[in-house]
Amino acid sequence: MRVIGSALTLILSGLAQASGTAAPSLRWETLAPMPIGVQEIYPAVHGGRLVVAGGLSSELPAAQGHLSDALQIYDPASGRWSLGPRLPEGRHHAQLLSLAQSLYLIGGFVRCEGGDWCASREVLRLDDGSARWQRLGALPQALTESTAFVQQGQIHLVSGRSPRGEANAQWGDHGDVAWHWVYDAKADRWRALADGPEIKSSAAALVTGEQAWLIGGRQYNGANLRSVHRLDAASGRWQAEAPLAFAQAAHGVGLLGGADQPLICSVGGETAENGGGMLGQVQCRALKEGRWQVMGEMPEPRHGLGVLSLNGQLYAIGGARQPGLTQTSPRLDRLSLSPSSTRP
Template sequence: MPKFFLLFVVVFFSPWLAAQEWQAQPAMPQAVQEIYPAVHKGRIYVAGGLSDDIALEQQQMTAVVQIFDPATQSWSLGPALPEPRHHGYLVSVREQLFLFGGFIEAHGGRWSASADVLLLDENSNSWRKVADLPKPLTETTAVVIQNKVHLASGRSPSGADNAQWRDQQDVNWHWIFDPVSNSVTDAPSLNIALNSATSVVLAEQFYVIGGRQVAGGNLALVQRFDVLSQQWQALATLPQAQGGLAAAVLNHQIWVFGGEYFNDGGGVYSEVWVYNPQTNQWQQRGEMPVPRHGLGAVSLNDAIYILGGAAEVGLKATSDLLEKVRLTP
């Protein structure tokens, strides 16, 4: 694959015409999927993940923390997590970087859901546990509103066993984490239990998009939580049901990328969907140059950065790609 490529797609969406530019950035040091990256102090952090590049003896999971600095166009390695972990959710709030839950190797399996809340101690250059979630939580969604972290949906153990993928069940929980007191409070739950959705915050509202259910397959649901009314509202659904996707905000719109499906032999979605909150409408805006699932997406400096994931369904074809998406007049 060439080091740099450009793809221009021009579409009509809302009253103006815009060109979409994809540009390859320096590749990640470690290819990973099932990640939830975060922007922290102007840099992009990726913590842990799964990869078919990692040996089975290491359970194909990593504790590596990768950091991309857009100012220098370079990657570096940060302090490693206390143990390998995948599906751990990174969130930057009040100038602190937290990691919530995810799966670790324990109880005889690599799908042991964790209740850990870890904090990056930048003075000692290490991670430390600062709290426990009320219950183990993985494959969740998270945003920051009014300097607090909202977590909604995901998977948690259905019984006493907590080692394998099959030990987990979908949940509709909605929690709020206070980074000052390191405490968690309950908030209004989602109307449906699901996992592997994506989320963004836009205009101080929490959007949960897509996802899937263990028994029911992919979902096209879009739900929005209003902090003032303390209510969830159903919005226009995604044009197609998608799980394992990623989203970010650009130009006051929500952009959705990737995801996977398991029927008919399985595959990865290529379409890029854009949501206009003023009209409550979705429209396709081109396709991903390299479609992936289990990827990450973050907004930074008037652009969206798309990280990692896998180009084939399941734990294979893990990617080290970093791409930058922006609009040009």
């Protein structure tokens, strides 16, 4: 395990002033790398472990579409990775979610006749203790690069990309959507809600209590978005929140810090502006305050990574060091929020 020094940490003085405590700072640790480095992943926390399903990798053979069918599991207690039951086939940009005693893998791209970017309608489930994934009822329509979360025991999918017409084999065959679907796992049934706040894909989401947050993303023309929206479970309405400090897509978000003063932090991503490149800055906001601030840098900027929250810490998993399917990384970094000895 390698600790990234405090030179990469900046002070979020507003939090310290509000609480009268030492200003928080970022602390990165590099943990054991993944067995198979992958990108374009949407992992999940399940049973206190980090779980990654499928993904793309520049290090896997082109003959198999650079696709992974592996289920990779990291146990923070032991610091070790293991492999679980393989997927029925490799896929990327699929949403993995934990609900009760099962994992659900939804949509994404699979190989098909004519290309490696066939948007899928499949819903797969892996029950605890099972050695095989089950196929469930299909999505209303094929959907990929969506944003997913669990709220009040149901799975939500918001926005993403879906085939514009009959063609469904290349990335350019798909367009952005604003759909918002809810899945009742007990009934194995989907229902449509009113569309989400924006037509976009490659956004990120998290849930805080009765609120779900939809953060960033991009639109088909390549422009990243600064928009942030919050969904209230009781009213079912989306409300615009303060925008990001900078536009972000192909990133991940999570809660950092203790329950008394958690931060929402957004990590990683890529941009098509100015010739394209990686986004290495970490931006955060206090859960109860509206302003986003840049707090520091990632030790290795990546896009298409997975970001998960567990026990007040963030885990940045995999991704790619360069735009596109280039230099896929097996890296696993952990981000903690620790008091600084410096007071504002």
